Amino acid sequence: MTLDPQFLQSGNMTQNQLLMYTAQRMSGRKPILNMGMAIEIARELDPQQFRDSFDYVVGKSDALRSVFRFADGGARRMVIEPAELEFELEVLDFSGQPEEAAQWMDQRIRQRINLKKRLFDSALLRIAEDHYIWFLCQHHLICDGISFANVVTHVGNRYAQLEAGDESGFDLPPYSDLVQRDLEYYASDEAAVSREYWERMAEEPLPEFRMYDRGTEDGITDFTRIHRHLDAELVGRIKTAIADETFRAFSQDQGVFLVLLSALILQLRRATGNSVFTVGIPLHNRLTPQEKITIGCFFICSPIRVRYNPDDTFSDLYLQVSKEYRKMLRHYRHPVIAREGERNWDVTFNYVNKTFPDFAGAATKITWLQAGAYMANAFMGTQVHRFNTGGALTVEWDFNLGIFDTPERQETAMRDFEEAIEFGLAGPDAALKEFA
Incomplete structure (x- = not known):
């Protein structure tokens, strides 16, 4: 558009x-x-x-x-x-x-x-x-x-x-300020540079995308969500690998995200056989302290493109993912430009680094619900979050039921992702082709 x-x-x-x-x-x-x-x-x-x-x-x-x-x-x-x-x-x-x-x-x-x-x-x-x-x-x-x-x-x-009997009340920052902030950005030189970035990316056509031998012609609007967990022990091992600089990152949370995103690329390779992958990454897009407490839709989804080389190691893949992610962060505020009739990305991967607050002093526990429907041309969406306290991460898998039409197909996708994480942690210098 x-x-x-x-x-x-x-x-x-x-x-x-x-x-x-x-x-x-x-x-x-x-x-x-x-x-x-x-x-x-x-x-x-x-x-x-x-x-x-x-x-x-x-x-x-x-x-x-x-x-x-x-x-x-x-x-x-x-x-x-x-x-x-x-x-x-x-x-x-x-x-x-x-x-x-x-x-x-x-x-x-x-x-x-x-x-x-x-x-x-x-x-x-x-x-x-x-x-x-x-x-x-x-x-x-x-x-x-x-x-x-x-x-x-x-x-x-x-x-x-x-x-407490306190009737003083409070005001909330307005969401409408975001509309004006975006309009000012679109008129800037920064936006013009980002537009050129997305135009260059759009010059390369995306390869046909099929997961586990099923493609867009199989897609329907019915979806299912499966809740999965990465336990505290596994998450702890990822954090240790970041702390000892096996995988370098600006922060521990960013490192966890990039390790998981690298594992997703390996899962996609196993599922498709492709060598080029484009993943849509939702970003919170809240730039000020006021925006961080504002109610409303701020997120923007922007893609990174990653190339699979069987002779690369998991560390090489992580480094490539990290570099592409940093490039995308410089341009995400400008809408993605895609070739006419072509998809913006293959799948989406959402990492939400947010723990929900207590409610009036009482602990809360969050379950993310899914309405059972999405766009028929979407294959799969993965949301990773820590809405609840503790060391574990929750992974929400949203599967297109026309493509992932059996519990076995769904389990295969989730298992491939988890095996890719273990592969990267066990042998960061092992060639990717060993992840058969």
């Missing part, structure tokens, strides 16, 4: 929002961009106080009150008043019925969101006297993973205020 700053200004939206709005319109009623979290709160709650706290944050957030409507010949993001949302948070009793609560959330997140009326849904599910699950669903147009954590922070802070 061509970048048109004037259209974005009149539409009061970012380029990323325009892309997602277009994708949702093309997908009809499919909930391809519904995002949901089940936020377990280990304490007794006052339901009305919780409602009041949630409503307060909605009233302070222009992102949560955003709707998208077609007017004056184009899509427009509009911020409406709280009363126009016509929403009251439900409180449901599932005491002693955690499985039924999970089924309810699985069904609820699959419901279509009307972009013209309200882009979120929420409910408080009581599981026991001192155990609640806060169900929160938002359309991706108004949120990303960090934004979910920010909502929890702000609602929790307001709840704690009300609990």
